[in-house]
Amino acid sequence: MTGDTAKNDGLVLAVAGLTLWVAGEKRIANLNFSVNAGERVCLLGASGCGKSLTAKSIIGTLPAGVKISGSIRVNGVEVCGQPPVMRSHAGRVATVFQDSSTALNPLMTLGKQLRLALPGASQDHLAAMLASVGLADIPRFAARYPAELSGGQRQRLCIALAMQSSSSLLIADEPTTALDVLTQQRVLDVLRHACDDQKPDRALLFITHDVAVAAQLCQHALVMENGQLVESASMVQLLQHPQHPYTQRLVHAAKRAALPCSVAV
Ligand SMILES: Nc1ncnc2c1ncn2[C@@H]1O[C@H](COP(=O)(O)OP(=O)(O)OP(=O)(O)O)[C@@H](O)[C@H]1O
Incomplete structure (x- = not known):
């Protein structure tokens, strides 16, 4: 086999x-x-x-x-x-866990983490990906650290990242x-x-x-x-x-x- x-x-x-x-x-x-x-x-x-x-x-x-x-x-x-x-x-x-705070690096901005997780992804792709989980306004999110999001926003971001897996x-x-x-x-x-x-x-x-x-x-x-x-x-x-x-x-x-x-x- x-x-x-x-x-x-x-x-x-x-x-x-x-x-x-x-x-x-x-x-x-x-x-x-x-x-x-x-x-x-x-x-x-x-x-x-x-x-x-x-x-x-x-x-x-x-x-x-x-x-x-x-x-x-x-x-x-x-x-x-x-x-x-x-x-x-x-x-x-693909996985999503209860504790969204440990799924993300607390010391790195979300923009940097998205670029590391999805190297080569265009701004449009990232915007569409975040919009699909109800997170609009990429520039505002990209500059933030995980602790600066609510638990629900972090979880939706984790789901968006898991969805990038084929x-x-x-x-x-x-x-x-x-x-x-x-x-x-x-x-x-x-x-x-x-x-x-x-x-x-x-x-x-x-x-x-x-x-x-x-x-x-x-x-x-x-x-x-x-x-x-x-x-x-x-x-x-x-x-x-x-x-x-x-x-x-x-x-x-x-x-x-x-x-x-x-x-x-
Ligand atoms: N690393 C570990 N070392 C020792 N025992 C463990 C370990 N992981 C799980 N167990 C034991 O195995 C059993 C099942 O644990 P598991 O984490 O799968 O439960 P669960 O149904 O997911 O519970 P919860 O809803 O509280 O997360 C429990 O009795 C737990 O104490």
């Missing part, structure tokens, strides 16, 4: 039998799931259930000492246990968690636009503990509990007929939290 030309039948991501041990303890047990081209899928679960370890396995950024087994195919290319630099182009993944898989790990609800909404709109309009065959794996946020963006849901996949369903099915007891609790709690009819006094 020659990597880039491997047959993938429209599957952008196929995870099979993924198992991880951290410091000798099994943290992820036999995960199996796949994501099709153009699909937006969320990976849901409580804190500590193994969402980020799963994401890092796919991206190739697991910490040293983690033992991994199973198969991870990105665009048909086997990448299990491989850091990004060892992967062929097709096996690489990768057909985008993993967004809790990208809206630190944001207020209106800014969350804007970031979700930008992610939807990045997948549906900018590159319709791009697949999204959206990692979150928040069912309500996931329901606004994703068509399919994977639910994890204690390192295991306990449910895989369309988002509609999950919200209307959750099957696993953990999913039922999760959906019930999200429904109760959404604008209660009575207010606690």
Whole structure:
């Protein structure tokens, strides 16, 4: 099998039998799931259930000492246990993380960082790229440092940069968690636009503990509990007929939290 030309039948991501041990303890047990081209899928679960370890396995950024087994195919290319630099182009993944401040160099102006990230890009290209995430007025932004942007503006800039990757898989790990609800909404709109309009065959794996946020963006849901996949369903099915007891609790709690009819006094 020659990597880039491997047959993938429209599957952008196929995870099979993924198992991880951290410091000798099994943290992820036999995960199996796949994501099709153009699909937006969320990976849901409580804190500590193994969402980020799963994401890092796919991206190739697991910490040293983690033992991994199973198969991870990105665009048909086997990448299990491989850091990004060892992967062929097709096996690489575009990423957006929760903490946008650490994704950017705090000591360099944004203009300089954009020129470094996209050498040779014209002013028009940069302007269009920033406009696509609602950041107009390039001269004003270019002169600023990351700390001089709001969290939402920084996150939208990170998404714009991730969108410059030609990768057909985008993993967004809790990208809206630190944001207020209106800014969350804007970031979700930008992610939807990045997948549906900018590159319709791009697949999204959206990692979150928040069912309500996931329901606004994703068509399919994977639910994890204690390192295991306990449910895989369309988002509609999950919200209307959750099957696993953990999913039922999760959906019930999200429904109760959404604008209660009575207010606690
Ligand atoms: N580098 C590490 N060393 C030791 N244990 C780790 C390490 N990384 C993760 N773990 C453990 O593995 C389990 C899964 O962690 P993971 O970060 O994947 O959870 P998560 O579902 O992403 O949680 P959160 O939503 O809080 O980010 C947790 O029990 C965590 O403590």
